[in-house]
Amino acid sequence: MKTLEKVIQSCISNGEKAFVPYIMAGDGGLNVLNERLLFLQELGVTAIEIGIPFSDPVADGETIQQAGERALANGTTLRKVLDTLADRSDKVTVPLVIMTYLNPVLAFGIKEFVERCVGVGVRGLIIPDLPMEESGMLGEALVDVDVALIPLVSLTSPEDRIAEIVSRAQGFVYAVTVNGITGVRNSYSETLEAHLERLKKLSPVPVLAGFGISTSTQVVELGAHTDGVIVGSAIVDAFHRDDLDLIAELVQQATSHIIL
Ligand SMILES: O=P(O)(O)OC[C@@H](O)[C@@H](O)c1c[nH]c2ccccc12
Numbered sequence: 001m002k003t004l005e006k007v008i009q010s011c012i013s014n015g016e017k018a019f020v021p022y023i024m025a026g027d028g029g030l031n032v033l034n035e036r037l038l039f040l041q042e043l044g045v046t047a048i049e050i051g052i053p054f055s056d057p058v059a060d061g062e063t064i065q066q067a068g069e070r071a072l073a074n075g076t077t078l079r080k081v082l083d084t085l086a087d088r089s090d091k092v093t094v095p096l097v098i099m100t101y102l103n104p105v106l107a108f109g110i111k112e113f114v115e116r117c118v119g120v121g122v123r124g125l126i127i128p129d130l131p132m133e134e135s136g137m138l139g140e141a142l143v144d145v146d147v148a149l150i151p152l153v154s155l156t157s158p159e160d161r162i163a164e165i166v167s168r169a170q171g172f173v174y175a176v177t178v179n180g181i182t183g184v185r186n187s188y189s190e191t192l193e194a195h196l197e198r199l200k201k202l203s204p205v206p207v208l209a210g211f212g213i214s215t216s217t218q219v220v221e222l223g224a225h226t227d228g229v230i231v232g233s234a235i236v237d238a239f240h241r242d243d244l245d246l247i248a249e250l251v252q253q254a255t256s257h258i259i260l
Pocket of ligand 1: 022049051059060064099126128181182183184210211212213214230231232233234
């Protein structure tokens with residue numbers, strides 16, 4: 001079992017839920033990336049998803065698009081993010097997951113990218129525009145290394161496809177809670193709970209829900225039907241406004257409420 005899954009499983013066996021914040025690398029400058037990782041780790045998050053800015057972020061809503069534009073404007077690239085992660089202090093031990101679109105990975109070269117991920121201790125990858133049918137090209141390079149390829153399952157995935165996706169999943173399954181793009185939302189589809197419960201039954205690895213989760217109430221609601229949650233836009237926005245108290249409050253409320 002890869003480290004990412006082990007860490008989440010140990011959270012579950014302690015009667016807790018996983019909490020994974022997303023941040024955009026290079027938003028606010030790459031020089032703040034490592035201090036943000038340490039800040040989040042000290043709040044007690046389970047893992048951290050690090051977004052690589054990209055010029056055509058098709059799955060992203062306005063908050064993350066703008067964060068990506070700011071990061072690109074100050075010269076952030078996949079290579080520079082990996083170099084920055086290589087420089088982090090030994091204190092940062094929380095598992096790191098890189099979220100990137102496929103293009104930067106192909107431009108980098110799959111083999112070299114995987115080697116760098118292993119070298120800097122990245123434990124997972126989320127690549128939203130990598131379809132299951134094409135995932136072998138990366139999956140093969142990850143077989144013998146401690147980096148998990150995390151698949152996304154959408155609300156509209158048919159059951160046989162879900163079964164196939166989860167059977168190949170590593171680390172965790174990312175259950176996308178809405179039909180659409182990232183960003184804060186006030187409500188979810190009526191069928192979401194049943195979908196999440198079904199997914200949990202089918203999946204041999206933990207199931208974490210993400211997209212549209214921004215308040216501790218939503219964290220508790222969705223945490224009840226999954227093994228944990230991912231919060232992106234709300235965290236990205238708070239870092240941008242330098243509202244660290246809000247992040248601390250959100251993480252603390254979330255982690256204290258989601259103990260079973
Ligand atoms: O921002 P939200 O709605 O809280 O959603 C999480 C999300 O930001 C993060 O996991 C993410 C950001 N960009 C993505 C693209 C695809 C899948 C996932 C993501």
